[in-house]
Amino acid sequence: MYEPERDTEGSTWAREREERCEGALAARVAFESRRREKADEVRAELWLSAAPSRLIREVADRAGLVPAQVLAQLAERVVVGEDGTVSVPPFTPSR
The missing domain is CATH 1.10.1220 (Arc Repressor Mutant)
Structure with a gap:
């Protein structure tokens, strides 16, 4: 019978996979936040005399x-x- 708590290599891989997934989700949330902020920005080029x-x-x-x-x-x-x-x-x- 397979016991996950005794499988150190598999547990390590699963933990690393969860960390990568959490990191990807955090990066996506940060990206969406920056994108929303940029939508509120106006960039202009101004030529003055x-x-x-x-x-x-x-x-x-x-x-x-x-x-x-x-x-x-x-x-x-x-x-x-x-x-x-x-x-x-x-x-x-x-x-």
């Missing part, structure tokens, strides 16, 4: 950021008025 570009770079340098981080902080603070106007309240960019 010289004057606004210089201002953004200057603000980024003073704050110790890269220009894309300053633009992201600006975008996070956008307020759209009832009449459709877009504005950003004053703020200080930070890390």
Whole structure:
């Protein structure tokens, strides 16, 4: 009669198989979570004229950021008025 608890090699293989399965499930859950987060993201390429570009770079340098981080902080603070106007309240960019 086969007794699994006495079969050390088979028990080791079964345990390793269960661990691989659990790892694969955890990886799938993490992948799905990242995929859902990416669905909420918007990526954009922004071309600015010289004057606004210089201002953004200057603000980024003073704050110790890269220009894309300053633009992201600006975008996070956008307020759209009832009449459709877009504005950003004053703020200080930070890390």
